[in-house]
Amino acid sequence: MTGALMQAEDLHMRFGGVTAVSGVSLTLERGEIRCIIGPNGAGKSTLFNMLAGTQRPISGSIRFEDRDLIGLPLHKFAALGIARKFQVPSLFSTMSVYDNLVVARPAGGGSEDEAIHVGGMLETLGLTGDAGVAAAELPHGQKQWLEIGMALMSRPKLLLLDEPTAGMTSDETHRTVDLIAGLREAMTIVVIEHDMNFVRALACPTTVMHQGRVIASGPFSDIERDHTVRDVYLGRQ
Amino acid sequence: MDGTGLSLGRGRNAALSNPWVLLTVGLVGIAAAYPSWTDAYSLSVIRDALIFALLALSLDYLWGKAGILSFGHAAFFGIGAYSMAIFGPKIDSANAALVGLLAGMGIAGAVALVIGYFLIFGGVRGAYLTIVTLAISLVAQHIAIGWSQVTGGDSGLIGAPPPGIEIFGFSYVMLDPVHQYYLILAVTAIALLAIWFACSGHYGRVLAAIQDNELRARTLGYNTSLHLLIVFVVSAMLAAVAGGLYDITSGYVAPDLIGLFMSTEIIVWVAVGGRGTLIGPIIGAFVVIRLQQEVSSVSYKLWPMFIGAFFVAMVFLFPNGLLPLLRRIPRIVASRLQRARKAE
Incomplete structure (x- = not known):
């Protein structure tokens, strides 16, 4: 699959007097995995919120498959094919693991279809044994x-993933890399991450944000060597 | 998903062997047999309790299943009762009560739709929404008192048509109090069954998800505001049915039925029985009404003070209500027995 899936142009977002995102443009190709890195307060999550529809930019445009997303109600983003994971695990904590997945499944299909679909996902996630456990009781990594x-x-x-490995053990992080890498080609994935080993393992195009702006973009191997990026984020060596 | 027993179809089938479903069926059976051994007065007491149980059920659908605590539910009950008292006597047919009931449901639904639309789609949630619903009760009571040409003012309205039906030349009017009792029992049981059946499947999971984490539910594609608005409107219409039935059986409606105190009592019934359990609020209504009779027999002035203290005590001692407490009893007994056996 080739061609732009999403195009965001000149996005601006401000909270009171604080500029969170300023003039950010981003083009996401079909089937690509993109990492977004940057220090805390760089505007990464705000950018995600705008791409996922939870915040409306004060100016700029976002097009998804040639459809303008600005002003679209949040619940319609899922139907278009945009899904996200929040920075802090956002689950239905009082419901079981199984029910969380059932609710996340689009309507339609019978109960047998539901059982197969949910059962398959539980197996992929390694949560088959925890299907009946309340989501709140899961360890952080499993959440x-x-x-x-x-x-x-x-x-x-x-798929927009905001810090998917935060709080995970090293083993869990490796499994997350495998999972995301396995989804390559099947969907476009954007990952915000602080764990440089994780980003390096994904070996994907990387966008660096700082103070609400994109300061560098390209292969991670180039980003690692970029002096500006080292100054603001990775630390001068 | 094998092993979980959580799928939709299995959930409903499993419910048939659930002890609480059996308890519910048992209670309905006792209520159905009750007229055969009781006197007219006791029957009227239980009949009124059933109407209030239906009202409690309507709030439990809104508060327990969708998470919206409303202090305005008495307003919808009052709309149902006043509609019956205003429109019913104007219809010269056996369908008069049916027209009054439908008018009440229609007006309550329309009022809930307008208020709910602006509140829910306006993003008002939680305590803010509850505070606004307080105003609904206050405004409704002021209208009931102030618009005296229509509502009878402080004195209220007397008279209501008996339930009946007239269709294709067939006419039946239900004058027998026992028959009226069965009608109310049937309406309450059907409402309970309908809400339980709806909420035991995927729809129930969606409502639980919205109550748990609305933003997450919206990002998964659910139009949460629409879901909440539908629950708000249906719940108001159900409260209006209870109001209409109350006027049919008591033949009297007054502003007391529509005010803040009544709204608070409905919340107490639900909280005492167990929010979100559906059968719990019905039991809660019966328990509190029984207490009301006992306390009022000493002095009717004691009741508001008593119910306030009782509610505070319940919140501290049994915050989840009576039914969840009953659910825990077998587990507590089993664990005590186990410990006793180990000690031996």
């Missing part, structure tokens, strides 16, 4: 997995 699973239940065209 992250469950939320990724919920986002995948709708088989989205664009």
